[in-house]
Structures are given as structure tokens and as C-alpha cells.
Amino acid sequence: xxxxxxxxxxxxxxxxxxxxxxxxxxxxxxxxxxxxxxxxxxxxxxxxxxxxxxxxxxxxxxxxxxxxxxxxxxxxxxxxxxxxxxxxxxxxxxxxxxxxxxxxxxxxxxxxxxxxxxxxxxxxxxxxxxxxxxxxxxxxxxxxxxxxxxxxxxxxxxxxxxxxxxxxxxxxxxxxxxxxxxxxxxxxxxxxxxxxxxxxxxxxxxxxxxxxxxxxxxxxxxxxxxxxxxxxxxxxxxxxxxxxxxxxxxxxxxxxxxxxxxxxxxxxxxxxxxxxxxxxxxxxxxxxxxxxxx
Amino acid sequence: xxxxxxxxxxxxxxxxxxxxxxxxxxxxxxxxxxxxxxxxxxxxxxxxxxxxxxxxxxxxxxxxxxxxxxxxxxxxxxxxxxxxxxxxxxxxxxxxxxxxxxxxxxxxxxxxxxxxxxxxxxxxxxxxxxxxxxxxxxxxxxxxxxxxxxxxxxxxxxxxxxxxxxxxxxxxxxxxxxxxxxxxxxxxxxxxxxxxxxxxxxxxxxxxxxxxxxxxxxxxxxxxxxxxxxxxxxxxxxxxxxxxxxxxxxxxxxxxxxxxxxxxxxxxxxxxxxxxxxxxxxxxxxxxxxxxxxxxxxxxxxxxxxxxxxxxxxxxxxxxxxxxxxxxxxxxxxxxxxxxxxxxxxxxxxxxxxxxxxxxxxxxxxxxxxxxxxxxxxxxxxxxxxxxxxxxxxxxxxxxxxxxxxxxxxxx
Numbered sequence: 174x175x176x177x178x179x180x181x182x183x184x185x186x187x188x189x190x191x192x193x194x195x196x197x198x199x200x201x202x203x204x205x206x207x208x209x210x211x212x213x214x215x216x217x218x219x220x221x222x223x224x225x226x227x228x229x230x231x232x233x234x235x236x237x238x239x240x241x242x243x244x245x246x247x248x249x250x251x252x253x254x255x256x257x258x259x260x261x262x263x264x265x266x267x268x269x270x271x272x273x274x275x276x277x278x279x280x281x282x283x284x285x286x287x288x289x290x291x292x293x294x295x296x297x298x299x300x301x302x303x304x305x306x307x308x309x310x311x312x313x314x315x316x317x318x319x320x321x322x323x324x325x326x327x328x329x330x331x332x333x334x335x336x337x338x339x340x341x342x343x344x345x346x347x348x349x350x351x352x353x354x355x356x357x358x359x360x361x362x363x364x365x366x367x368x369x370x371x372x373x374x375x376x377x378x379x380x381x382x383x384x385x386x387x388x389x390x391x392x393x394x395x396x397x398x399x400x401x402x403x404x405x406x407x408x409x410x411x412x413x414x415x416x417x418x419x420x421x422x423x424x425x426x427x428x429x430x431x432x433x434x435x436x437x438x439x440x441x442x443x444x445x446x447x448x449x450x451x452x453x454x455x456x457x458x459x460x461x462x463x464x465x466x467x
Numbered sequence: 468x469x470x471x472x473x474x475x476x477x478x479x480x481x482x483x484x485x486x487x488x489x490x491x492x493x494x495x496x497x498x499x500x501x502x503x504x505x506x507x508x509x510x511x512x513x514x515x516x517x518x519x520x521x522x523x524x525x526x527x528x529x530x531x532x533x534x535x536x537x538x539x540x541x542x543x544x545x546x547x548x549x550x551x552x553x554x555x556x557x558x559x560x561x562x563x564x565x566x567x568x569x570x571x572x573x574x575x576x577x578x579x580x581x582x583x584x585x586x587x588x589x590x591x592x593x594x595x596x597x598x599x600x601x602x603x604x605x606x607x608x609x610x611x612x613x614x615x616x617x618x619x620x621x622x623x624x625x626x627x628x629x630x631x632x633x634x635x636x637x638x639x640x641x642x643x644x645x646x647x648x649x650x651x652x653x654x655x656x657x658x659x660x661x662x663x664x665x666x667x668x669x670x671x672x673x674x675x676x677x678x679x680x681x682x683x684x685x686x687x688x689x690x691x692x693x694x695x696x697x698x699x700x701x702x703x704x705x706x707x708x709x710x711x712x713x714x715x716x717x718x719x720x721x722x723x724x725x726x727x728x729x730x731x732x733x734x735x736x737x738x739x740x741x742x743x744x745x746x747x748x749x750x751x752x753x754x755x756x757x758x759x760x761x762x763x764x765x766x767x768x769x770x771x772x773x774x775x776x777x778x779x780x781x782x783x784x785x786x787x788x789x790x791x792x793x794x795x796x797x798x799x800x801x802x803x804x805x806x807x808x809x810x811x812x813x814x815x816x817x818x819x820x821x822x823x824x825x826x827x828x829x830x831x832x833x834x835x836x837x838x839x840x841x842x843x844x845x846x847x848x849x850x851x852x853x854x855x856x857x858x859x860x861x862x863x864x865x866x867x868x869x870x871x872x873x874x875x876x877x878x879x
Contacts, residue, residue: 185693294517295517304717317721389686390686392514430690433694
């Protein structure tokens, strides 16, 4: 192998890792919600697209960059997620899975068409000053926007980890996820915890949307693609596992980048699905998933 | 005494007759002779190609004013339809336009969408005047109701590669290696196929090291650019559309790759909405494409009305070609003196228009419906505007090639 090829490979892996971190954050929301409530959020991509639109609107109308508007968007999504869970999803928690699926699909359709009605079908882009900047590290070149997004994604994931491991509410949510009946017996308000969890998951998606708009333009039709991508990531990483979601994001990001370099870039998605099939065959619960996870 | 107010067979039949009877009458009235020629202009005015579609539409919006000032006694009844940059919507809109009584359809900038419209026109027997679309099958598939006033991809490529030789000769710099980055939609696939099949025949001075294709819906071209960069080609040929073109050039800047860059016949790199957002990074990009002829009197009228009606929009070849499509329809109607599709089509095949706006010979169509007389020029973006740099006779500015680096002071 020539040094040129190795350099290109290293460049592709670096790029894949950066993109993978944002992918991981996006999938984290899905994984958190499923891990605690055992509800699969089929409106995941649509929620992310709404987050992208909010970041775009903040930039276009108030000149607030996505990294600045991110906390506000995450907060807004938390509130929306909380209300959505208490008002709509909670009554469906103990119902058959197909009913949950239809409910979330309906929410997804409403969100996608709402975005279409409000923002129109044109693609919307955020033109940052750093859009054309890059950082050099030895022979490697890193896209500045992608680096900023990856660092922010990593910071959010770290905050989430701290929340779940160091706060009383976080520990209570984990307890409710581990043993629903036990949580009820010791007097935890499980309904409130579920709503809180959905809020946290939604906040992750909103934050991921605010970061993603700095990398790709948004259209209402993007949602299905991101829902599918998030599913691939969490299934590869392990449904319900936070670390698994991050690992899955990194794996998918890197595999797409390397496949694009070694084969044709237009075949890169094939590798995501190939990886998914291999994981499903060899380790159906995902790389870091538990065997009892549904 | 009671009255039966429910549904009876007699009432149902009467109702059906009342509702159904006007339909054939309405259809017949739409198909017979109205006051004006009704033109359905079908363009991607929203979605990924929205900005180009809107630029095309501007050419249609001012067509009647230009025709009037040019002394062509025609008033077209132009109805606009949006494809949302989707072939399936283009087909639906074409059906809708025919149902609304349009006598001629026009469009649609994108080859995939134009093919969808052409199929409807063939089925319904309505003439289609293609303003812009380069895919060869449009005029190679035996369609009887189509004329195209735009070069085919192979014509563009052949002329584009010949023009590259002129470019190297004029600049005194000849690359030894090249790579191609090309989107893989209908037109992109046509270009790739034509280049693979004809590259040896073009007798280019360089070796083609790599062809990197990408999906039209791509939202990130970093891998594609990295792959092309890895080839270490001295010349990069780009065939892209608007949004992906911006992504592509953005990646070139971010990956700090500074090859010579030529668009050998594709769209986008000369478009105002490519130049404006990319700013200094769009400067000096070279595109080999057809061009409006600034020396023609009709071009001057067109430019004047464009500036008056759309003071903030740049006049470009999208508006030029769409206006020419209107001009063709106007001449056909004048000659045919009827809106009957067969008669209009018959006249369209024989039309010969000497006064028009695009560089080249008179507008006329061969047996397949293709105008063979369109010529191309090399444009370079200079001071935020595409200017002719070759052929020398028509040059509006001095060629700068190879392009200066991304952070060169000449890029302002």
C-alpha cells in the first residue's frame, strides 16, 4: 500500500469519526426512549428535521448560529417531548406494539407535512462564516464545521451520561428501566419519569438537528432517511444502549467513509445495510445490547 | 299523502345526465379554437432545482413583452406548472396542463422530468418544446411530438472537449491527468456513458484517472472529493447541478485541493445562484456551455425587459433558452394559424427562425426534432458574472487558467 493511499484512508476514517459522532447523538435519543420505555419512536427523523428547521430559522431570522441556538432548541424539544409523552404516548404504553407504531407514524406524518406547509419543499441551508474553513493536523485536513459539530455532540453525550449516572432523576429513570414493578413498589412516579425520558430523548434529537444543519441542507423529505439511519445505528450498537448508540454511529460513519473511498461513494449506504445484516446474523441484540432487549 | 324524496332510478339518471353532459362539451371547447395559443410551461420552480427553474420561468414571464417589442404579432397564454424537481410530479403536471387545454407544453430543464413530460405528450398528442434538457433519448426514442432547442449531452461533450483543447492552447498549460466528478441522475449517467464510450475518440492530451459518481440526493460530498483528490489528477472535470455543485466546491475548498477545474458541458457552475453563495470560491470557474448572443437585437430587447421586470435577478441562458422556446411556439402558431396539435407539430418540424437569442445558426429541427445549430462557448466567472472567454472572437474577458488558489488575492 502506498503512503498516498494510507493518507487517504486515514483522512476517510477521520471524516467518518466526525460524522459518526453526530450520527451517534442523533441515535442516542432513539436509544434512550426505547431503553427506558420500550417504545420505538418512528417519528425520530421527522423530529430531527424540525430541529434542523428551527436552527435554520434562528439563523435566518435572528442571525443566531446553530451552536448558540442549540441549547434553546434542546430545551424546547424537551418540553415538547414531555408534553407529547404525557398527552399522547402515555395511554399507548401498555397497548399492542402495532398501535404504538401507528400512533408514532401519524405523528411523523403530521410533523413532515407541517414542515412542508410552513417551510415549503425547497432545501434550506445555513451559511456560516466557517463553512469553508478546515483545520490541519500533520497531513490530515479536518472540516471545521464537522469538527465543531462532533465536539458539541461529544459534549452533549457526556452531559447525558452524567445525568443518568450522577443525578437522582437519572438514576430513578435507570431503575424504572431495569425493573418497572420494583420502581412502582418503591414509590417512584414512573409516569413522570417516562415523560422526562421522552423529553430527554427529544432534546437529543433536537440538538442533533441543530448540529446537522451545519453539515447538510434541510428539506422536509429528509426525515425518512434519518429515521432509517437512526434505526440502523441503534440496531448495530444495541437497542437501548447509550454507549451502543454512540459506537453504532461511529461504526456507520467510518464504514460509509471507507467504503466510499475503496469502492464507489454512491455505494456507501450499501455498507451500512451490510453491517446491519452481519450484526443481526451474528449478534441479534446488537454489539452492546442486552440479550433480553426486545 | 306522502312524497317519496329518496333516491329513485329516474332521479339518479337525471342527475347523472346533468352532471355528465357538460364534460365532453367542456373538453371539446378546450380542444377547439380559443383566442390565444395556450402554453403550459412546466419547470422545477421548487425543490432542489428551484432557483434554476425560477430563472427559466423569468424567460417565460417576459416572453409576451419581448415578442410584442420585436414585432411578432402573438400573445401567448402562458400557464405555469411546478414539478417540485420530481419526475413523477412533472408527469402529473403535464397531464394537468393537457387537461386544462394547453396546446403546447414546454420544459423542463431536467432531463428526467422532461422524459416524463414527453411521454405524456406522446400519449396525448400534444407538442412539447424542450427549453433545456440534454439527455439524447428525448430525440432518439422516436417521439413524434417533441422538438428540442438545446444540444444533446454527446454534442455538448464533443464540443466541450474540443473547447478544452482550445482552453489549454490559449493558456499555455496542458494537464497530463484528469478526474471526473459527476452526479448519477439521468443526465449525469448520460455524460458518464458518453465520456467512457468516446474518450479515446476525443484525443485529449491527458489521461482520465478516475470517474467518481454520486447520487443526486447526496448531502455530503466529502468522500467523493477525497476519492478524486486521491487520484492526484491535475484537472478536475465537474458535472453537477446547483445544490450538489455548491457542496462540491465547498468540499474542494475545505479539503484544500486546487486542481484546474472545468465544467465540460454540465449545468450549475455559471448560474447566479451558484456564484452568489460561493462568492470568491466560484470565481474563475470555467464552464463550456451554450450562451446568449449579446450582439443579437432580440437579445438586447430580452435583456432590457428582464432587467426592468426582475431588477435583482441576473439574466442568463436559462431565461434565454426558455424565451426561445416561447419564440418557437409563437412562430409555429403564426404559421399554422390553428391550435390543432397535429398542425402545430407539422409546422414546428419545418420552422426556421433566423432572429433569436442563443449563439448559433437559425433555429430549425432535424427529422428527430433536434436543433443541430446551437454553438457553445467557454465561460469563466469573473467579478461574480459568467463571461465568454473563448472563442476569442466573442470573448468578453481575458481567460485566467489555471485558476488561482482558493485563498489567492485575485479572488475577491
